[in-house]
Amino acid sequence: MRGPLPPGEIPQFILPRGTGEAAQIQRQLRDKVVLQGNPAGLRFLAALDASHPTRFSRQQGASVAAAVLWDREAAKVVEVATAAVDATGLFPYVPGFLSFREIPAYLEALARLSSPPQLLLVDGQGVAHPRGLGIASHLGVHLDLPSIGVAKRLLYGHPEGELAEEAGRAVRLMAKGAQIGWVYRSRAGVRPLYISPGHRVGMLESLELIRSLVGRTRLPEPLRQAHLEAGQLRRRLNEAV
DNA sequence: GCGACAG
DNA sequence: ATCTTGTCGC
Numbered sequence: 324m325r326g327p328l329p330p331g332e333i334p335q336f337i338l339p340r341g342t343g344e345a346a347q348i349q350r351q352l353r354d355k356v357v358l359q360g361n362p363a364g365l366r367f368l369a370a371l372d373a374s375h376p377t378r379f380s381r382q383q384g385a386s387v388a389a390a391v392l393w394d395r396e397a398a399k400v401v402e403v404a405t406a407a408v409d410a411t412g413l414f415p416y417v418p419g420f421l422s423f424r425e426i427p428a429y430l431e432a433l434a435r436l437s438s439p440p441q442l443l444l445v446d447g448q449g450v451a452h453p454r455g456l457g458i459a460s461h462l463g464v465h466l467d468l469p470s471i472g473v474a475k476r477l478l479y480g481h482p483e484g485e486l487a488e489e490a491g492r493a494v495r496l497m498a499k500g501a502q503i504g505w506v507y508r509s510r511a512g513v514r515p516l517y518i519s520p521g522h523r524v525g526m527l528e529s530l531e532l533i534r535s536l537v538g539r540t541r542l543p544e545p546l547r548q549a550h551l552e553a554g555q556l557r558r559r560l561n562e563a564v
Numbered sequence: 565g566c567g568a569c570a571g
Numbered sequence: 572a573t574c575t576t577g578t579c580g581c
Contacts, residue, residue, distance in 0.1 A: 373571070377573045416572070418569040425571070447570045457570070478570045512581080517570080557573085 333466060336426055338412060345420050346454060353455040355464045360523040362442045362469050362532050367401070368393050369433060369440035370545035371462075373425045374557040375410065384410035385560055388428035389552035392436055393545040395535070400548055402438070405556045406431035418478065419453055422461040429462060442524075442532075443470040444546055449519035449529070451496055451504035453479050463522025470521030471529045472504075473546055477517055482506040486515055493518075493530055505530045513541045 339345040362368075374387040385407045392402040406428050414423040425447075433440070448457025449472030456464075457478070463470030480498040490511040496504035496519065504519030507530060520529040536543035542550065 373572080375571075375572050416571060418571085421570055452570080472570085474570050476570060477568090479568090 333430075336430060336465065338414070338423060338427070342417060342420055345414070345423050349452075349454040349456040349461070352461065352464050353450075356450060356455065356460050356521075357523045358450065358520055359525050360469055361528045362471075362524055363528065363535075365441040365469070366394060366396050367438070367440050368395065368442040368444055368545060369436065370444040370543075370549040371429050371432070372446045372546060372549035372553045373428055374553040375416070375424070384413075386410040386413055386425065386428040387553055387556050387560065388425065388432040389549045389556065390429070390432035390436055390440075391545050391549040391552060392438065392440060393536075393548075398544075400545070402436055403548075403552050404432045404435035405552060406435060407556065407560060421447055422456075422458040425458060426462055426465070430465075433466075440468070443468050443521065444533075444536075444543065444549075445470060445472050445521060446474070446546060446550070448472045448474050448478050448517065449504065449521035449524075451478065451480050451498075451517060451519035455503075457519065457521070459519070459521030467522075469523040471524055471532060472517075472519045472521050473533060473543060474517040474519075475514070475542075477506075480504065488512060491534065502526060507533065509533075509537045509541050509543070510539075516541070 445459035449459040459472030483495040
């Protein structure tokens, strides 16, 4: 598969049988995570978001993903790629194992971009995860690309103190005496975001990069666009039935 | 045994 | 995540 993905070999993404095997994979891959690097000078990033049918919905289980290529210099979307893969063999949603459900569609969407991203923005946790390998870290390590996780809800860790209501403020997200991410108030009066480095990005740098992408809404603009694109594709598939 | 729990 | 219109509020 020729594609936009980084030079070098892209390993086959293995789907484990159950959570025990999945956790083993996570513990193995977490040691490859590099929590250092400055993405400030990178121009092209890909924002990723997914959409799934309800468990009780009889609409054919399609795992839908959108990859939005974003030019930081122009502050614009330059390309959109989507994918819909059969969700039959995928994991159900289980907290802590999101990557085994969503990464297959992400890989397909990324492969359809005509030019490679230098950084990945993923809807979910980076290293702020019980085993240190949230979906952003997993995908970053798999593709050997810098990545950052942006989650709308907490999965793991404890905010250090109270977060002021003022836009732009952040407090550290802690676990076992160490910082694993940030709780970030992107806009005044909205629920905070949970930011954590995925791979090859430093702790402070992950926050600053996200700060540079926030516009008038709660989510950083590239991720907001990816969310809209995934939702649109979901709608189209629904009415096609 | 009791909470917590990305999407 | 998904099913969904109008409506309350800054």
